[in-house]
Amino acid sequence: MKKRLIISLIFVLTLGANLFAQGDDLNVERNQGWKQFSRKNFDKIDFTKKKITKAQLGKLNNDGAVDELALLRGVVFGKRGRVFKERSIQDYLETQTWYKPKANFTNAVLTRIERDNLDLIRLTEAVKHSNVQPGDLRLWQTAEIPDDKLYVNSPSDWRVMIAEVEAVHGKRFDDEPWLQKYFEERYWYNANANYTPTILNEFERKNLEKLNAKRNEDRKVAIAVGDMDKFQNVLLTEDLLKGLTMNDLRFIRNEFWARRGRKFVTPGFRAIFEWQDWYKPLKDQTKVKLNPTEEQNVKLIEREEAKLREKISTEPITNEMVDGLFVEDLRVLRNEIYAKHGRVFKDPNLQKYFAAQAWYQPNPEFKDDMLTETESKNLAIIKEVEENSISKFAEVEG
Template structure:
């Protein structure tokens, strides 16, 4: 009887000892601790509540308006950071754009979450992502070109497009203002006189403008180069966010793109870029998002008679490359995903 009691006591002691051991020591995997996002008030630009915004779907492209102009004066780069801050708050760290990843890694509140899920976002988060994404897509061609020119002007670029005037005696004068001397019937003879504003004359009115005859792209800041890459792709050309800026607008898509370049883009970027190649040849689109985007571009001329036979060999090669990268990262976005951002491609 005493022996039986001793054995029973040892068994109970062993059981208590095992219970006191950490789960790992018992050969069991410890439960994953729940990810706790940083407090909303510690994250610049983040709103825990749905922003007071409305979307006008009747405009082309659709336009979002917010109380207090919350989104109105922000650049494409700033909007991208603002939108992706919502994902980063919950630990998303899979940004393919190096500059975005670097930005969030520098934030004191940011901590990667290996178990990140899009389901972590609140209803207010989802609404705000949608508002910001609509704003990113709402810039007109005129607005984008002004943004582009302003970035160059801030770095001192001279555009050499001052108006040219022909005087009565045949002398030609370059000036932003009409000369007081008598003019010929043609008067202003430069191409800018036919409705296009002179960028040189426009920026000379800004106190911050310092024309630099020795301007080069090397004088552009890293932030400006990122913004110019975003603008270039929105306008229907190609430029990476950090690489060399290519001359010309659509001419940049005449070369063969590299997989390395394409892997730095988000699924939204890739879909727009792939369809830009079709749009350049006049292809009509069923997608409302693509229709709204391309119809806002002066270079797009929809042609009901379009066929893929219009595509060049380079077009076909680039389309295949872009599609392969899309497939590599989960497949092309659909309209329903475009303004929501699946968790695997928040950039």
């Protein structure tokens, strides 16, 4: 487990460095792709009155630097002023003179013909996807999903896809506010107070079984890094955070800031977000602010992090609990066990850090034999992980 996480982090760091080095080339390809797509003049079509055809969609390219189907979907919505979280779409729209973003956009403004056009685009996208993704389940209402189209997904994506089978028929998810809000933002969703599972056909039931079975193969947590867009206006709960490691909690906490445009200085943090489609650091960092819901979510995560840190002195820990943390974090975590007993540190940086903690009471008489058996075992685990961890300041060279 430990080696796998270390290898994964090295991969992320390498990926981040490679993407940075290749950024200019990718931008050139993307801009050329945008120009080619713009020449097809889809922005000249009145999608409220005219239907697009399968033949038109068949001529679009989604194998290069630009996914033209996604851009067309962006144009249909963009004509109404929708602002996208998908940066690959939003960045394109912002280059178009006709695009006028509207913060108050809602799907209610869409006409029947616009919805038909979007249906055709989305279902065509679903056909082309190599694996089933959120938004694709309408395609599979009359067919069983092949096993080779069910890949590993994030916990929230699994939850969305499983729920989507029934959301297509209007099921409400009032006991999961974030999920209900997610579907209310889909143009095709119509809540049905009279929904019952009895209306599901045999294919939908079989697909539900397959989705649940695939998710449960590796189900450990309810949410993961990359899921926080669903909680920017919906509160997290302690139950949703169950099973997350210190590393998981730290990354999802920083994800809220990343989604608001924070620029991360240390390479270790930067590499986690810079390859994400939605990540776009603001030039003016003074404008990076969280909304009240995000602030509450960050505080909840911080409290959960504090609980895990407290356990290090009172309960046995596992390698998995601290795997993935940077070497600097592990060093502080290891010394925190000593600090709880008042140890005075020779390292001025460590001493300054712990002296700033409200709970720290220096004890010049501290000796190692004051540690409990649990603390000694936890120290050994942290030290072992620390010896194989990566610095947050590590840059990939080559």
